[in-house]
Amino acid sequence: MLLGNVIKGGLRSFAAYCGAGGGTAWAKAQMMASAELVGLIEKSGLRGRGGAGFPSGRKWQAVASHAGVLKYLVVNADEGDPGAFSDRFLLEDDPFRMIEAAMIAARAVGATQGYVYLRKEYPDAAGILRDALQQAKRAGWLGAGFDMALVVGEGSYVCGEETAMLNALEGRRPEVRVRPPQISERGLYGAPTLVHNVETLCAVPWIVEQGADAYAALGFSKSRGTKLLSLNSLFRRPGLYEVEFGISLADLCENLGGGLRRGELKGLMIGGPLAGIVPPDLLGTRLGYEELQAIGCAVGHGGIIAFADDTPLAAIMSEVFRFGAYESCGKCTPCRQGTPVLAEAFKSLAQGRRINRQDYAALIDVLAATSLCGHGRGLAEFASAVERHYGEELASCFA
Amino acid sequence: MLRLIINGMPHRVAPGTLLIDALRLAGAPVPQVCHDARIAPSGGCRLCVVEIEGQQRPIASCTTIAEEGMQVRSHTATLQSFRKTNLELLAEHYPPDAVAARPDLPFHRLLNEFGVTAGGSVVTGTLFQDDTHPYIGVAMERCIRCDRCIRICDELQGQFVWEAIGRGSATYVAPGRGKTMLEGGCVSCGACVDTCPSGALFDKRSPAQPSSWTRSTCAYCGVGCQMEVGASAGRVVAVRPADSPVNRGHLCVKGRYAFEFNHADDRISTPMIRRDGAWEAKTWDVAFEHVATELLRIRTMHGADAIGVLGSARASNEENYLTQKFARVILGTNNVDCCARVCHTPSAKALKTMLGTGASTNSFDDIERARTILICGANPTENHPVVGARIKQAALHGAKLIVIDPRRTELAALADLHLAVRPGCNVPLINAIAAALIEENLVDQSFLAERVTGYESFVTFIQAYRPEQVAPECRVAAEDIRAAARLYSECRPSMCFHGLGTTEHLQGTEGVEALINLALLTGNLGRPGTGINPLRGQNNVQGAALMGCDPGSLTGAQSLKEAGPRFEAVWGAHLPKTHGLDLLQMMDEACSGRLKALWVIGYDIYLTLADAARSRAALANLDLLIIQDLFLNQTAHEFGTVFLPAASAFEKDGTFMNAERRVQRIRAAVAPPGEALPDWVIIQQLAGRLGHADGFEFAHPQAIWDEVRTVWPDVAGLTYDRLENEAPHWPCPNEQHPGTPVLHRTSFSAEKTAKLVPVPYIPTSESADADYPFLLTSGRRLYAFNAGTMTSRTPNSLLQPTDVLDMAPADALRFGLADGESVIVRSRYGAATLPLCVNDAVAPGELFVTFHCPELFVNNLTSSVRDRLVHTPEYKVTAVRVEKATRI
Numbered sequence A: 001m002l003l004g005n006v007i008k009g010g011l012r013s014f015a016a017y018c019g020a021g022g023g024t025a026w027a028k029a030q031m032m033a034s035a036e037l038v039g040l041i042e043k044s045g046l047r048g049r050g051g052a053g054f055p056s057g058r059k060w061q062a063v064a065s066h067a068g069v070l071k072y073l074v075v076n077a078d079e080g081d082p083g084a085f086s087d088r089f090l091l092e093d094d095p096f097r098m099i100e101a102a103m104i105a106a107r108a109v110g111a112t113q114g115y116v117y118l119r120k121e122y123p124d125a126a127g128i129l130r131d132a133l134q135q136a137k138r139a140g141w142l143g144a145g146f147d148m149a150l151v152v153g154e155g156s157y158v159c160g161e162e163t164a165m166l167n168a169l170e171g172r173r174p175e176v177r178v179r180p181p182q183i184s185e186r187g188l189y190g191a192p193t194l195v196h197n198v199e200t201l202c203a204v205p206w207i208v209e210q211g212a213d214a215y216a217a218l219g220f221s222k223s224r225g226t227k228l229l230s231l232n233s234l235f236r237r238p239g240l241y242e243v244e245f246g247i248s249l250a251d252l253c254e255n256l257g258g259g260l261r262r263g264e265l266k267g268l269m270i271g272g273p274l275a276g277i278v279p280p281d282l283l284g285t286r287l288g289y290e291e292l293q294a295i296g297c298a299v300g301h302g303g304i305i306a307f308a309d310d311t312p313l314a315a316i317m318s319e320v321f322r323f324g325a326y327e328s329c330g331k332c333t334p335c336r337q338g339t340p341v342l343a344e345a346f347k348s349l350a351q352g353r354r355i356n357r358q359d360y361a362a363l364i365d366v367l368a369a370t371s372l373c374g375h376g377r378g379l380a381e382f383a384s385a386v387e388r389h390y391g392e393e394l395a396s397c398f399a
Numbered sequence B: 001m002l003r004l005i006i007n008g009m010p011h012r013v014a015p016g017t018l019l020i021d022a023l024r025l026a027g028a029p030v031p032q033v034c035h036d037a038r039i040a041p042s043g044g045c046r047l048c049v050v051e052i053e054g055q056q057r058p059i060a061s062c063t064t065i066a067e068e069g070m071q072v073r074s075h076t077a078t079l080q081s082f083r084k085t086n087l088e089l090l091a092e093h094y095p096p097d098a099v100a101a102r103p104d105l106p107f108h109r110l111l112n113e114f115g116v117t118a119g120g121s122v123v124t125g126t127l128f129q130d131d132t133h134p135y136i137g138v139a140m141e142r143c144i145r146c147d148r149c150i151r152i153c154d155e156l157q158g159q160f161v162w163e164a165i166g167r168g169s170a171t172y173v174a175p176g177r178g179k180t181m182l183e184g185g186c187v188s189c190g191a192c193v194d195t196c197p198s199g200a201l202f203d204k205r206s207p208a209q210p211s212s213w214t215r216s217t218c219a220y221c222g223v224g225c226q227m228e229v230g231a232s233a234g235r236v237v238a239v240r241p242a243d244s245p246v247n248r249g250h251l252c253v254k255g256r257y258a259f260e261f262n263h264a265d266d267r268i269s270t271p272m273i274r275r276d277g278a279w280e281a282k283t284w285d286v287a288f289e290h291v292a293t294e295l296l297r298i299r300t301m302h303g304a305d306a307i308g309v310l311g312s313a314r315a316s317n318e319e320n321y322l323t324q325k326f327a328r329v330i331l332g333t334n335n336v337d338c339c340a341r342v343c344h345t346p347s348a349k350a351l352k353t354m355l356g357t358g359a360s361t362n363s364f365d366d367i368e369r370a371r372t373i374l375i376c377g378a379n380p381t382e383n384h385p386v387v388g389a390r391i392k393q394a395a396l397h398g399a400k401l402i403v404i405d406p407r408r409t410e411l412a413a414l415a416d417l418h419l420a421v422r423p424g425c426n427v428p429l430i431n432a433i434a435a436a437l438i439e440e441n442l443v444d445q446s447f448l449a450e451r452v453t454g455y456e457s458f459v460t461f462i463q464a465y466r467p468e469q470v471a472p473e474c475r476v477a478a479e480d481i482r483a484a485a486r487l488y489s490e491c492r493p494s495m496c497f498h499g500l501g502t503t504e505h506l507q508g509t510e511g512v513e514a515l516i517n518l519a520l521l522t523g524n525l526g527r528p529g530t531g532i533n534p535l536r537g538q539n540n541v542q543g544a545a546l547m548g549c550d551p552g553s554l555t556g557a558q559s560l561k562e563a564g565p566r567f568e569a570v571w572g573a574h575l576p577k578t579h580g581l582d583l584l585q586m587m588d589e590a591c592s593g594r595l596k597a598l599w600v601i602g603y604d605i606y607l608t609l610a611d612a613a614r615s616r617a618a619l620a621n622l623d624l625l626i627i628q629d630l631f632l633n634q635t636a637h638e639f640g641t642v643f644l645p646a647a648s649a650f651e652k653d654g655t656f657m658n659a660e661r662r663v664q665r666i667r668a669a670v671a672p673p674g675e676a677l678p679d680w681v682i683i684q685q686l687a688g689r690l691g692h693a694d695g696f697e698f699a700h701p702q703a704i705w706d707e708v709r710t711v712w713p714d715v716a717g718l719t720y721d722r723l724e725n726e727a728p729h730w731p732c733p734n735e736q737h738p739g740t741p742v743l744h745r746t747s748f749s750a751e752k753t754a755k756l757v758p759v760p761y762i763p764t765s766e767s768a769d770a771d772y773p774f775l776l777t778s779g780r781r782l783y784a785f786n787a788g789t790m791t792s793r794t795p796n797s798l799l800q801p802t803d804v805l806d807m808a809p810a811d812a813l814r815f816g817l818a819d820g821e822s823v824i825v826r827s828r829y830g831a832a833t834l835p836l837c838v839n840d841a842v843a844p845g846e847l848f849v850t851f852h853c854p855e856l857f858v859n860n861l862t863s864s865v866r867d868r869l870v871h872t873p874e875y876k877v878t879a880v881r882v883e884k885a886t887r888i
Helices: A014-019 A024-030 A034-044 A056-064 A086-093 A095-109 A123-138 A162-169 A198-202 A204-210 A212-216 A249-256 A289-294 A313-327 A333-351 A357-370 A374-389 A391-395 B019-025 B077-091 B096-101 B106-113 B148-157 B191-195 B253-257 B284-302 B317-331 B345-355 B385-396 B410-414 B426-439 B445-451 B455-465 B467-474 B478-490 B508-522 B541-546 B560-571 B583-591 B612-620 B634-639 B679-689 B701-711 B809-814
Strands: A072-077 A113-118 A147-152 A193-197 A226-231 A239-244 A265-270 A303-308 B002-006 B009-013 B049-052 B071-073 B136-138 B162-165 B172-175 B201-203 B212-217 B226-232 B235-241 B272-275 B278-281 B307-310 B372-376 B400-404 B417-419 B494-498 B532-534 B597-601 B624-629 B642-645 B654-657 B663-666 B774-779 B805-807 B822-827 B831-838 B846-850 B878-884
Touching: A014 A095, A014 A123, A024 A095, A024 A204, A034 A056, A034 A095, A034 A204, A034 A212, A056 A095, A056 A193, A072 A095, A072 A162, A072 A198, A086 A095, A086 A123, A086 A198, A086 A226, A095 A113, A095 A123, A095 A193, A095 A198, A095 A204, A113 A123, A113 A162, A123 A147, A162 A193, A193 A198, A198 A204, A204 A212, A226 A249, A239 A249, A249 A265, A313 A333, A313 A374, A313 A391, A333 A357, A333 A374, A333 B077, A357 A374, A357 B077, A374 A391, B002 B019, B009 B019, B019 B071, B049 B077, B077 B106, B096 B106, B148 B162, B148 B191, B148 B385, B191 B201, B191 B235, B212 B663, B235 B253, B253 B385, B272 B284, B284 B307, B284 B597, B284 B624, B284 B642, B284 B679, B307 B317, B307 B583, B317 B541, B317 B560, B317 B654, B317 B679, B317 B701, B345 B508, B345 B532, B372 B385, B372 B478, B372 B508, B385 B400, B385 B410, B400 B410, B400 B426, B400 B478, B417 B478, B426 B455, B426 B467, B426 B478, B426 B508, B445 B508, B455 B467, B467 B478, B478 B494, B478 B508, B494 B508, B508 B532, B541 B654, B560 B701, B583 B612, B612 B634, B624 B634, B654 B701, B805 B809, B809 B831
Parallel strands: A072 A113, A072 A193, A113 A147, A226 A303, B002 B071, B307 B597, B372 B400, B372 B494, B400 B417, B494 B532, B597 B624, B624 B642, B774 B846, B805 B831
Antiparallel strands: A226 A239, A265 A303, B002 B009, B049 B071, B136 B201, B162 B172, B212 B226, B226 B235, B272 B278, B272 B642, B654 B663, B774 B878, B805 B846, B822 B831, B822 B878
């Protein structure tokens, strides 16, 4: 559904994309009214693939319902989760699918200007996108009714958080904004804004072509359609996979990934470091938003990092908090001041020091309860998942 | 009202109330360090989190609006523990001695309250350091990253100096541009210092904790900011902004920091009489006796009209009222005027003549309501900085901005349209906008039909001023003139502010009339967000004139003829029968020897009047020149015969009137030095000496104001009691009246309609020629105020050390002059030597200069041209040439 053109080796010219059937959805969408498109996405059950899993149809509805003359569409291509690389493939090998999808979404919600916010660490994607946007302009896809520009980030993970990304687009310091107002009401430059992750958007042309029912027929539970998963190098067959929701984690590890290159599986970090670690005894869990949430983890952006039993938990904790502290935007107290303390504590275990359990618990509590955004909260959730599934090993870190 | 349950108790709050405010009102204030009501909530510190029933996690109360039925818990053990942990995190690298030194600062209070000890392990590596600013101190080891400095600089002042740099815990706050605050664009307003909760930014010059705070009104410009004056050991040691509709908790560098003049070494605190050229200190008794004797002698020998009196823009309403009453009742002359004559008498005249009331039509609160703001000949970000900042914020929030000014001022650079008019060409330019309005049918037909007369003849008259026709003369593109007309008319409501760049011309009054024509044509009057609004230059210049320091009218600009009998009844005296002289006529009469005595209160006329050579001739000719001031100003120094030491605005009670028709209290924060007395007391005592104590016996300024309320119906409702808590705009005819923020809503003051006035253009005689190729215009700069009497005696003089002559780079190149070199400027009237400042804000062929420094005496240059109707000097256009200063 999503990787067809990628598997073919990539389609980077407008002509090739159209030759392979690209543009059919756009042609069809132009015959459809805005409300019809919004209804289609609602019915398909498509949810945000960036991590939050928010129903896309509701977003479209919210932005479309604003009467404002100026609305924006922003493509979140700030794929920053360690271990995730699905958007990179979509952007580099199938850029016109994203553009076509953006045009359809813009038409549905009434946006006239679009931006692709791309992470700095994807220079190839930047070149390809620039070229693709040029081609789309020459072909008349972009321009008068809806235009789109590429903006390359400055290297901050937190820009993947959509309000921080909007601040970055406005030239401000990329700090998280307080909500409400929701960005569907007051987003970029205060105007109603539709923000979608690349992968979410790329599902749109297929849905328009094949229909909402066909899409909703895939997947299971409240997670419909397919998901891209990025398997790390510890798997025998690492790489990018497109799976239907509902696949079990065991199936994923064994049958797709082919098991580990070395050692016994210690755990799976799914959806980036802010989500949690799934222990081997929960591999029967099926891939789905609510299903993973039930075990204290998340689908996230679909990065899957397997750890073998030769990786000490303290090393994982130390690395996750180091990452968390480095990527904190610095706006709220617990995340800015608390995560470096945690990172330092786990780092110092290597020197034989031990952590005060009460202090640790107080920091995790304040991070979980009072962080401004999902960054600090996610780090706390990660810590809780570790405590839940690896309590014994964690205990050895404490004094 | 909304109902909420706070800690189990029901409470009611207004819709839109922030939860943090609702908690405070309910007696359950929550701690915070990143919130300030003047700026948008940020939700960064996370100390104000509360539990709301039905919410998964604690919510920051500073970013949450109270909702009906909300059940809130604010001080549970869990929340207090979160607060303590977050405070511990903030204090981990915080210096303990800072807490001990200033336990009163908000962050330190919280640490003590929660029993958190500062960790001490201060990391100073990348922290910003700057010891170059005279007022603002930097101690960034105390920065707790609340970002209030950044946000208040952005959102209140609009200067964007501070930035958060770096990421995560390594983030630090520093100017984004430049190595110091001043290099980074700082305008020294002190808002960042005022909001800083931990003293990371602090006032260098106010180390002492004031022992008292007294609410008062700023004594600088006519904005009328409310402030609190901190005093200690009889001295003013600090000023902080107060919340009021005028300044909304903001001040500028002058109001906030430039107060040390009050205790300057050369403050005069003893009466003095000059004998044989030398000043001799005298007792008040001797000084009063001398003045009384001399005044009586001159009156007997030369008549009452040989005496003139000048009220003061620096004195209170009450004092100016007494001044003119003294002149008219005791001396028996209408020769009383004030410095409004040299600034906004043209505005008062034009507004009174055309609309019926000679004052601003609207209030500052309309700045945020206007969709278009037209600024003509004013530079508010430097001269009325708090209003300037509000206009800047309005523009940043999308209001359209049109600036008519020869120079590219800060607002001109930000404007949608900058019409860089040639000095002296306001009238043809404004007429051209009117012509475009009519030609392009941009007029408000229904407003014209209902409220305006004279349209037909105006249409005929204005044909001669089509934009294309006057564009070359004005040096503004016709298309820009038309664009201005379209914006002003189509993007309504449109509000006009003007300053001395409009009034200080041969056609000053007529320039204002031309602006009023624009408002009448487009219906931009009588509604919020519209109007014609003179930005008054000095704190009480409007009050001085309106109290009756005007030869042609009585208190409230009431006419001598019509209101005279009423005043005679109240005063129990006859009014003088002869016409009074205005300030400029007084100078003429002094030159010709017919004016023998002048009493000048709080006004350095010699330094500030145009054509100083003529001032010299006039002042040197007087028999008696009484100067009543804080300092031995230039007038006193050169020509004074008697000096009476006055109390400053920090040292007395009374009221000032601001530019938007509010009457606001001033209150004594410290006692006057030595024998200095408030002006009202001096006038009172002198009245007694002259045998006329009756009618001048007032126990307190309040009693004087009560008399003002009886003679001027428009302020009858403004009692001192009311002024304690509010500052309604006059007209406010009774104590129940809410005041009148917008004039002329359904009818103009005199009648239902107003008449358009055709204003033919009459060029000034000050034009450039081969001998005098430049046109010089003048104005003020941010750090200096007027003649510098106050600011030069404060560290503001370090921020703006001297007057400079601004010249366009092309001209500097052409004349081979370098930035910073000393040049001689010569006009047809005199010369001045100044340092040159090469500055592309001025157009080639033009120059700009300030007149803040007595030693440079720029008014040696200005001309004898005066406004055709009210005699205001044409400070804004002087033909000059520039020469290299020869080295000695």
